[in-house]
Amino acid sequence: MFMSSVVQQVCPVKSCREVALKTFLLRFNSPEIADSAQPGQFVNILAADVGEEPLLRRPFSISRVENGLIEIIFHAIGIGTNLLSRKKFGDRIDVLGPLGQPFHENAEYETALLVAGGIGVAPFPFLTIDLLKHGKRVETFVGYRNAAQVFTEHLHNVRIATDDGSVGFHGNVVKLLESSLVHNNFGNSKIFACGPTIMLKTLSELAQQKNICCEMSLEGQMACGFGICQGCAVERTEGAAKYALVCKEGPTFLSSEVTL
Numbered sequence: 001m002f003m004s005s006v007v008q009q010v011c012p013v014k015s016c017r018e019v020a021l022k023t024f025l026l027r028f029n030s031p032e033i034a035d036s037a038q039p040g041q042f043v044n045i046l047a048a049d050v051g052e053e054p055l056l057r058r059p060f061s062i063s064r065v066e067n068g069l070i071e072i073i074f075h076a077i078g079i080g081t082n083l084l085s086r087k088k089f090g091d092r093i094d095v096l097g098p099l100g101q102p103f104h105e106n107a108e109y110e111t112a113l114l115v116a117g118g119i120g121v122a123p124f125p126f127l128t129i130d131l132l133k134h135g136k137r138v139e140t141f142v143g144y145r146n147a148a149q150v151f152t153e154h155l156h157n158v159r160i161a162t163d164d165g166s167v168g169f170h171g172n173v174v175k176l177l178e179s180s181l182v183h184n185n186f187g188n189s190k191i192f193a194c195g196p197t198i199m200l201k202t203l204s205e206l207a208q209q210k211n212i213c214c215e216m217s218l219e220g221q222m223a224c225g226f227g228i229c230q231g232c233a234v235e236r237t238e239g240a241a242k243y244a245l246v247c248k249e250g251p252t253f254l255s256s257e258v259t260l
Contacts, residue, residue: 031068043097044225117195125154143173220246
């Protein structure tokens with residue numbers, strides 16, 4: 001199991017901008033977290049000041065690191081994320097990280113098939129950079145409801161699906177991948193996926209049918225981020241322990257390891 005040095009610190013915000021409809025990219029400075037972070041890990045952020053609502057931290061995939069800066073991507077949909085979306089240069093946020101297990105990139109495969117649904121795209125800029133450094137072929141499949149939500153910065157060889165057909169493939173991202181597997185030769189492949197549970201379940205079934213290894217980044221209610229609150233359990237498919245914690249033993253799991 002991968003272990004990294006977890007840091008809690010108050011970090012200065014460098015920028016926050018809207019990159020798609022209600023989707024924000026926030027950059028903050030933390031060389032200590034950036035130096036040890038790996039693709040697939042996350043940070044837990046206290047969006048409000050101490051004593052104010054919301055009281056609990058919120059988990060965010062590390063989207064990219066650069067010169068001591070960390071980027072996160074998120075939808076502004078609740079109290080905490082709306083607070084974060086209004087952060088500006090010089091504001092400070094309380095951050096805990098890096099947390100969780102990273103993606104396992106070193107398996108024997110030629111092509112990495114990155115599959116994201118909506119804000120599930122968040123961990124993939126970081127992963128893409130690392131995969132390309134290691135000489136992997138990267139093919140990216142992203143799915144959104146419509147063109148206004150599309151975000152593809154720092155991704156590679158991108159194919160887009162939208163539910164309403166306003167851009168790219170008309171349908172969901174798993175159908176797009178399925179069609180692409182028929183019409184393209186990707187060679188020996190591994191799927192890396194992040195998105196809504198229903199998408200991951202369907203993708204897991206497709207990966208099993210096609211005999212492709214599939215590693216998923218799961219979502220969970222991670223109030224603490226390191227296994228104390230027990231709020232992010234996911235059922236295992238086998239083993240002595242019936243459940244695993246998304247924050248501690250994940251968020252990355254092989255699709256064959258968990259029941260969605």
